[in-house]
Amino acid sequence: MGRGKIEIKRIENSTNRQVTYSKRRAGIVKKAKELTVLCDAQVSLLMVSSTDKLHEYVSPTTTHKTVYDKYQQESGSDLWQPHYEKMQGTLKKLKETNNKLRKEIRQRNGEDLDELSFQQLCGLEQNMEKSVECVRNRKFHVITTSSDTFKKKIKNHEETQSSLLREFEERDADFRFPSLDYEGDYQSNIGFANGNPQIFAFRVQPKLQSNLQDEEPYGSYGLSLA
Amino acid sequence: MGRGKIEIKRIENSTNRQVTYSKRRAGIVKKAKELTVLCDAQVSLLMVSSTDKLHEYVSPTTTHKTVYDKYQQESGSDLWQPHYEKMQGTLKKLKETNNKLRKEIRQRNGEDLDELSFQQLCGLEQNMEKSVECVRNRKFHVITTSSDTFKKKIKNHEETQSSLLREFEERDADFRFPSLDYEGDYQSNIGFANGNPQIFAFRVQPKLQSNLQDEEPYGSYGLSLA
DNA sequence: TCGTCTATTTATAACGG
DNA sequence: TCCGTTATAAATAGACG
Numbered sequence: 001m002g003r004g005k006i007e008i009k010r011i012e013n014s015t016n017r018q019v020t021y022s023k024r025r026a027g028i029v030k031k032a033k034e035l036t037v038l039c040d041a042q043v044s045l046l047m048v049s050s051t052d053k054l055h056e057y058v059s060p061t062t063t064h065k066t067v068y069d070k071y072q073q074e075s076g077s078d079l080w081q082p083h084y085e086k087m088q089g090t091l092k093k094l095k096e097t098n099n100k101l102r103k104e105i106r107q108r109n110g111e112d113l114d115e116l117s118f119q120q121l122c123g124l125e126q127n128m129e130k131s132v133e134c135v136r137n138r139k140f141h142v143i144t145t146s147s148d149t150f151k152k153k154i155k156n157h158e159e160t161q162s163s164l165l166r167e168f169e170e171r172d173a174d175f176r177f178p179s180l181d182y183e184g185d186y187q188s189n190i191g192f193a194n195g196n197p198q199i200f201a202f203r204v205q206p207k208l209q210s211n212l213q214d215e216e217p218y219g220s221y222g223l224s225l226a
Numbered sequence: 227m228g229r230g231k232i233e234i235k236r237i238e239n240s241t242n243r244q245v246t247y248s249k250r251r252a253g254i255v256k257k258a259k260e261l262t263v264l265c266d267a268q269v270s271l272l273m274v275s276s277t278d279k280l281h282e283y284v285s286p287t288t289t290h291k292t293v294y295d296k297y298q299q300e301s302g303s304d305l306w307q308p309h310y311e312k313m314q315g316t317l318k319k320l321k322e323t324n325n326k327l328r329k330e331i332r333q334r335n336g337e338d339l340d341e342l343s344f345q346q347l348c349g350l351e352q353n354m355e356k357s358v359e360c361v362r363n364r365k366f367h368v369i370t371t372s373s374d375t376f377k378k379k380i381k382n383h384e385e386t387q388s389s390l391l392r393e394f395e396e397r398d399a400d401f402r403f404p405s406l407d408y409e410g411d412y413q414s415n416i417g418f419a420n421g422n423p424q425i426f427a428f429r430v431q432p433k434l435q436s437n438l439q440d441e442e443p444y445g446s447y448g449l450s451l452a
Numbered sequence: 453t454c455g456t457c458t459a460t461t462t463a464t465a466a467c468g469g
Numbered sequence: 470t471c472c473g474t475t476a477t478a479a480a481t482a483g484a485c486g
Contacts, residue, residue: 002466002479003465003466003476006478008260010263011266015470017264019465020265020465021267023463024260024264024464025267027464028269030462031254034234035250035251037234038237038243039247039275040276041251041274041275041276043274044270045270046270046271046294046296048269048288049267050265054296054297067274068272068294070280077291080306084313087314087317090317091317091320094321098324105331108354109334110359116368117368121365125362127335129358131335132336132354135350138339142343228460228461228480228481229458229460229461229483230460230483231461241453242483245454257463257480
């Protein structure tokens with residue numbers, strides 16, 4: 001190879017080692033290229049130097065991955081494949097579950113009932129009637145609670161305004177018109193707050209329904225309302 | 227390299243190509259070994275011949291996988307990672323969809339209604355009432371169709387048996403007992419077939435319900451019936 | 453299809469700028 | 470540290486058995 005036979009043994013001088021590494025690396029890469037062209041072979045060559053730098057050569061007809069995959073295939077040491085297959089299995093199961101759930105929803109929505117037997121239809125009907133009752137109860141609970149909250153809010157306003165009124169009256173007894181204006185508002189609010197809850201509910205509902213478009217539609221209910 | 231300068235160009239004679247491949251492969255492997263020892267390097271060398279055979283060399287201090295992992299890390303061209311992440315993303319989405327669907331089912335089952343607004347509850351109730359009507363209609367359709375089918379079957383039996391009876395009577399007028407036996411069955415069947423459909427339905431239903439355990443329970447209806 | 457032998461080419465260690 | 474040069478070892482194409 002050069003001036004005098006060299007012995008194949010670790011080069012202790014690290015500078016020389018690096019120089020030799022560079023030269024010989026080039027040599028191997030050249031050989032690999034020649035092998036690729038001459039013999040129509042596919043070579044994947046990866047080299048890590050003692051300074052932990054990586055150098056490579058791949059035949060232009062392929063990639064490291066392709067060659068490495070072939071190696072894994074041959075050696076049977078593919079650790080990725082089982083993991084991948086497991087994931088795909090999970091994916092498939094989830095999709096199936098999803099489809100079943102969608103179907104159940106469609107059936108609970110009165111569609112896709114063809115394949116249900118008479119008994120199943122009976123069960124479904126019974127269950128839905130029970131469920132709609134739950135919804136109705138919950139609805140009642142919500143509207144009751146929300147009118148209570150409204151009442152409290154109004155009562156709060158009432159108190160704030162009456163104290164404001166008092167303040168105005170105390171501070172400036174000469175001003176009558178502003179006082180009267182406030183008194184007007186005060187009265188109408190009182191009337192509203194003390195109204196029959198039943199009637200109050202009717203008054204609130206249309207206002208809420210007018211906002212329905214702006215609310216995010218929940219699931220398919222939004223569609224089914226249209 | 228040998229007797230006369232060789233040109234680096236594909237060897238067309240496939241036998242020679244293989245011979246050259248073997249010789250040069252040995253040469254590269256030798257070089258790789260020398261690099262490993264001399265320069266304290268780690269080499270992963272994979273070669274695929276034109277006849278699709280794989281040969282390899284790895285430095286004894288490492289493995290192909292280790293070196294390949296380093297290559298992936300350095301080059302950032304990990305082809306598995308994006309795929310893996312994509313799969314995990316799909317998995318996550320499917321799980322979320324699943325949960326949403328389950329929640330919708332629970333809500334259509336009258337549970338988990340706490341976070342629904344009054345408007346949403348109204349929509350849900352309305353939708354469920356519409357849906358239960360669909361189920362009811364379907365149920366009616368099924369029971370009607372199935373009693374029609376039953377009627378036809380029975381009518382068939384009736385005809386078969388009456389023709390049998392006729393045959394018996396015509397063939398052997400002396401045999402009275404068998405005739406009477408058949409007549410008995412015949413009568414009871416007729417009675418059954420001509421029964422009020424309403425009553426017929428009642429007769430069938432208990433029989434079908436007793437088979438309910440054997441039927442595959444559909445989704446959660448099986449549970450909700452219990 | 454092999455291994456072995458050589459005439460040559462190639463690779464490269466050591467050195468010098 | 471990075472060229473180029475050079476003497477020499479190694480690699481190897483082609484031949485032969």
